[in-house]
Amino acid sequence: MTFPIVPDLLSSLFKKPNTNPFPAPQLPPTVTGLLDEVNQGKAELNPPVPAPERLRGKMTYNRETCIGCNLCIKVCPAHAIEAIPAVKKVRFYVSQCIQCGQCTEICPKQCLALSGEFLNASHDRYDRSLIVER
Numbered sequence: 001m002t003f004p005i006v007p008d009l010l011s012s013l014f015k016k017p018n019t020n021p022f023p024a025p026q027l028p029p030t031v032t033g034l035l036d037e038v039n040q041g042k043a044e045l046n047p048p049v050p051a052p053e054r055l056r057g058k059m060t061y062n063r064e065t066c067i068g069c070n071l072c073i074k075v076c077p078a079h080a081i082e083a084i085p086a087v088k089k090v091r092f093y094v095s096q097c098i099q100c101g102q103c104t105e106i107c108p109k110q111c112l113a114l115s116g117e118f119l120n121a122s123h124d125r126y127d128r129s130l131i132v133e134r
């Protein structure tokens, strides 16, 4: 009696993994620790595969065209957007955003988009890199 799975098992021993070894070829003890080392120039990230065209990553915001209507704030289910009334602009907290895209759809000036940038890990949710203001 032969098991049909055996040829598959044997052939998989000689195949490359389908997964992308990102951010490092071997699992680091912590991702944030690895990012700290990268920031200090002590380590390098393994390059990721190209982001898919419609990936919903970090918010981008064109402050110049924003008219401060606050419609984006009204539709945001994650309370990730804050109004700056003094200048009629807004600010995005990436650590809170769930990438639903509702703000990008309702913005009358098309000044919002979800980019392909997905590496947004940090110890600090209020890290400057995680606050989008322009």
Ligand code: SF4
Residues within 6 Å of the ligand: 059, 072, 075, 076, 077, 078, 079, 080, 081, 092, 096, 097, 098, 099, 100, 101, 102, 103, 104
């Ligand atoms: S993508 Fe969704 S969660 Fe993120 S800021 Fe826009 S509305 Fe809020």
Ligand code: SF4
Residues within 6 Å of the ligand: 065, 066, 067, 068, 069, 070, 071, 072, 073, 089, 090, 106, 107, 108, 109, 110, 111, 112
């Ligand atoms: S919906 Fe667009 S124009 Fe209105 S406040 Fe938000 S980003 Fe600015």
